[in-house]
Amino acid sequence: MTLHRLTGVFFVIFAVAMIWGVIPAQTETVYPDGSIPPEVLPMFYAAMIGLFGAALACQRAEATALDLRQGAKTAGFFLLALVGVLAMQHVGFLLAAPALALVLLWLVGERRPLWLALGGLGGPVLIWTVFEVLLGRLLP
Amino acid sequence: MKLNTLLKTAVFAAAAALSLPQTAAAWTPEEPILLRIGFGAGGETDTMGRVLAATIERQTGWDVVVENRPGGGGVAMLSALVAEDPDGLVLGMAVNIPPLMALSQRPDSVPFTLDSFDYIGTVTVAETALIAGSEAAFSSIGELVEFARTEGSAKIAWDAPDAKAILQKIGQKEGVSFRMVKAESGAEMNKLLLGGQVDAAFGTGAHLPFVEEGQMKTIASLSDKRLSSAPDVPTLIESGHDFFIAPYFYIAAPGGLPAEVKTALADAMDKAVADDAVQTVVQNAVSAPALNLGAEGTRKMMHDSLAPVGALFDQ
Amino acid sequence: MVPFDVILAGLAGTFTPVVLLYVLAGVVIGQFVGAVPGIGPVMAIAIAIPFTFVMDPLVGISFLVGIGKGGLVGGAVPAVLINTPGTPDAAATAFDGFPLARQGKPMKAMRMALYSSVTGDTASDIILITVSAPLAIVALKLGPVEILFLLLFAFTVIVCLVGGTIARGGVALFLGLLLATIGLDPEYATPRLIFGQTELYDGVPLEAIALGILVLPEVLRRLAQGSGLSRPAIEIPADQPAADRRISWREYWSCRFAMLRGASIGTVLGALPGIGSTAAAFIAYAATRASAKDPESFGKGNIQGIAAAESANSAVVGANLIPLLTLGIPGSVGAALLIGAFKIHGIQPGPLLFDQQAELIYGLFGAMIAANFMNFWVGQAGMRLWSTVVKAPELVIFTLALLLCITGVYLGAGGMFGLYTMLACTLLGLLLSALGISVIVFIIAFFLGSRFETTLSQSYSLTGGSLQELANYPVALALLVLNLAFIALFTRNRHRRALPD
Structure with missing residues (x-):
């Protein structure tokens, strides 16, 4: 089975889950007043996703491969960004942002002190100064 | 405590140490006051809130920082505000209709009740008019009902659910069909009316130039009193339909404020709303005068409005 | 008609040092925030509005318009240099701008973007x-009703021309529309698909989606690719001939039809509220490619593609002011903020504006023309700055871009909640690209989704839900016929016209 067909099957399952699970649970039943009730459009959209997904699953296409190694690395950087954001929530932008930037730069192989200082300290502090001090907007 | 707050506190403490105390108020905040606005940056509520905050800063010497917390017309902001410490350092600005609707229709979905908050005061109450094109065959709510009866239906543009509900109630009572056409703003209601797509619409200020130019007319006031822009036009209540809309812009704090804190905040708010800068910005933003009901008056207004707002949505 | 001396007085109002200075400041700020991923001109305008309260109306509004205009030029810079649009409307510019920059000709790509x-x-x-x-x-x-059928037509064009295959484009379109239904429903104001999060009442914040889908996936991918290598984002050959840095008059003139088409599409869509500059840029790009003699050269650094996209998205913003000034109707988020700014100064945009405030309006027109000249000169100078900035190691740039996206969303989209939403969107963006679903179609569908639902709802109420009443709307029916004709033509002749995704 190619990625192409898998994608189609994935969206069919997604549509089924939306139509019979998520949308009924996450919309309210209203007393109709002559206008379109809230669940109608989400249901229609989900059904169309299922239809196009089914079309995708039935089409023939050349096999394409995912670059798993690259994907895993991207996912790793995503998790780092998530940890960085969590850290901002708890210790604030001024501590978490330079830490996140320094870790990222170190991981991608940056070792030159000038660039580490500029990207890891100068940049975040400048952002903080502009918004928090000059513009009076609160950062986490 | 976050480093940001620590730094700000240090700067503020240094500044406070250098300046002489300005008033003999019973309470002065030792940290910046955070005013959370339940709407996005750049809008009318945001602008009124920022000018109010700046005015309080100027008049009292306190530090008031404004933050935007949009979502559901203030419901999202209030849901978070209720969890804050009642120390007077976190305040919220919202419009009363969305939380009242949430409390009357789905009280379980919001983490607060009316008594979860201490009320500081109101900034203004917006006015709503029922409007039509100046060529329209009707000039009052009664004639609009008759128009709908003879034509089979009348098309009416709306942008606030309470306004929609009022016209639907009137339609039901009179046995006529109103086709209620949703618009996303006052400007869009004007467009639908001028383009001839609808017969009537609601006006919340953006319609006034068109009335002045003679392209539109006001046919009823949806407020509980006559409109400052059209004092000759009767209210719905005067026309025998017992409904009104009174969207108050108000400031609340987490419930359980110490009495002296509440008094100090309410006094500061009262002085600020009386200031020329606030009066001007309120008039420009909502086309209605600034109005502060005071702490007790705001609390009473919220409690008194809950039942009428709920009644609009009963089936 | 406005008397001539009032027009002159208005224009004279523009050419005072203070107005020109603020227009210049606006253009500089706009180009800067447009070029920095994460903080767009819309957010800059929102932050600037309270500051304009104390200014003279002409000064304040010219300043805000300057920011908006500068942002259009600035947004193309990162699209060209690092393949992440500074503003969503520059996403189409990256199609040909980035390949051209990769060929070592970033100045040429940025110049074409600026000129068009x-x-x-x-x-x-x-x-x-x-x-x-x-x-x-x-x-x-x-x-x-007419807008509803126009939107349907726009969806067809975008799915067919940008979405890869029709099945993939269809999935992307309806996913975007589905995401746009999150929040209070337009008719009954009941919460939909919010999973208990009151912050989602107003829907998923635009900034979080735009950055999460268009910018962060690219930033993360590039960080993941780059480990161990410290090279600049763009390498420019040292002995580059001048022709690879400049746009000659001949090249500019060769793009006249692309620019004319872009400007026309942008002006028409801009005058109709609600369609937006991102969709306009893609439609103009796709139309230019479809009518080109060499469609296969698009996506590989063809300056015609840059010219079409940039002329269209910029034309939208000027044209957005048509409904704004004459009727007080905003055509975009930025325009809605401008209305707020007018109102704060006690000026109600609408039919009386040209009578009561003619001097202000002509002053504003003067300021807009002045801003265009300044955009040109500041853009020329800015290009040198940006081409120096991208000589920094690209990983440093991407790290800072990540921090700026975090800052921008925190401030613009409701705090920590906006940040987590942005990260969720990033994950979605990565997943969609891995599955070959066009994120561009997805995001345009999301941007147009709530407008589409509203017009559908309006049309349903206006016609009382009866299809027969559609016969009263001939323009809508004509659009429907056009739409069907387009689908028929496209399915017969798809290989030539479809874009590579």
Whole structure:
């Protein structure tokens, strides 16, 4: 089975889950007043996703491969960004942002002190100064 | 405590140490006051809130920082505000209709009740008019009902659910069909009316130039009193339909404020709303005068409005 | 008609040092925030509005318009240099701009973007200044039913031309529309698909989606690719011939049809509220590619593609002011903020504006033309700055871009909640690209989704839900016929016209 067909099957399952699970649970039943009730459009959209997904699953296409190694690395950087954001929530932008930037730069192989200082300290502090001090907007 | 707050506190403490105390108020905040606005940056509520905050800063010497917390017309902001410490350092600005609707229709979905908050005061109450094109065959709510009866239906543009509900109630009572056409703003209601797509619409200020130019007319006031822009036009209540809309812009704090804190905040708010800068910005933003009901008056207004707002949505 | 001496007085108001200085400041700020991923011109305008309260109306509004215009030029810079649009409307610019930059010709790509942006902007400004009143009356006559069919037509064009295959494009379109239904429903104001999060009442924040889908996946991918290598984002050959840095008059002139098409599409879509500059840029790009003799050269660094996209997105913003000034109707988020700014100064945009505030309006027109010139000169200088900035190691740039996205969303989209939403969107963006689903179709569908639902709802109420009443709307039916004809033509002749995703 190619990625192409898998994608189609994935969206069919997604549509089924939306139509019979998520949308009924996450919309309210209203007393109709002559206008379109809230669940109608989400249901229609989900059904169309299922239809196009089914079309995708039935089409023939050349096999394409995912670059798993690259994907895993991207996912790793995503998790780092998530940890960085969590850290901002708890210790604030001024501590978490330079830490996140320094870790990222170190991981991608940056070792030159000038660039580490500029990207890891100068940049975040400048952002903080502009918004928090000059513009009076609160950062986490 | 976050480093940001620590730094700000240090700067503020240094500044406070250098300046002489300005008033003999019973309470002065030792940290910046955070005013959370339940709407996005750049809008009318945001602008009124920022000018109010700046005015309080100027008049009292306190530090008031404004933050935007949009979502559901203030419901999202209030849901978070209720969890804050009642120390007077976190305040919220919202419009009363969305939380009242949430409390009357789905009280379980919001983490607060009316008594979860201490009320500081109101900034203004917006006015709503029922409007039509100046060529329209009707000039009052009664004639609009008759128009709908003879034509089979009348098309009416709306942008606030309470306004929609009022016209639907009137339609039901009179046995006529109103086709209620949703618009996303006052400007869009004007467009639908001028383009001839609808017969009537609601006006919340953006319609006034068109009335002045003679392209539109006001046919009823949806407020509980006559409109400052059209004092000759009767209210719905005067026309025998017992409904009104009174969207108050108000400031609340987490419930359980110490009495002296509440008094100090309410006094500061009262002085600020009386200031020329606030009066001007309120008039420009909502086309209605600034109005502060005071702490007790705001609390009473919220409690008194809950039942009428709920009644609009009963089936 | 406004008396000539009032027009002159208005224009004279523009050419005072303080107005020109603020327009210049606006253009500089706009180009800067447009070029920095994460903080767009819309957010800059929102932050600037409270500051303009104390200014003279002409100064304050010219300043805000300057920011908006500068942002259009700035947004193309990161799209060209690092393949992450500074503003969503520059996403189409990256199609050909980034490949050209990769070939070592970033200055050429940025110049083409600048020239076509200023051209499109100026063209729509001239339309605004000369014929806005009649255009606005035409726009008034297009009611919800007509707009509904116009949106359907736009969806068809975008799915067919940008979405890869129709099945993939269809999935992307309806996913975007589905995401746009999150929040309070338009008719009954009941919460939909919010999973208990009151912050989602107003829907998923635009900034979080735009950055999460268009910028962060690219940033993360590039960080993941780059480990161990410290090279600059763009390498420019040291002995580059001047022709690879410049746009000659001949090259500019060869793009005249692309720019004319872009400016026309942008002006028409800009005068109709709600369609937006991102969709306009893609439609213009796709139309230019479809009518080119060498469609296969698009996506590989063809300056025609840059010219079409940039002239269209810039034309939208000038044309957005047509419904704004004549009727007080905002055509975009930025325009809605401008209305707020007018109101704060006690000026209500609408029919009386040209009578009561003629001097202000002509002053504003003067300021817009001045801003276009300044955009040109500041853009020239800015290009040198940005081409120096991208000589920094690309990983440093991407790290800072990540921090700026975090800052921008925190401030613009409701705090920590906005940040987590942005990260969720990033994950979605990565997943969609891995599955070969066009994120561009997805995001345009999301941007247009709530407008689409509203017009559908309006049309349903206006016709009482009866299809027969559609016969009263001939323009809508004509659009439907056009739409069906387009689908028929496209399915017969798809290989030539479809874009590589």
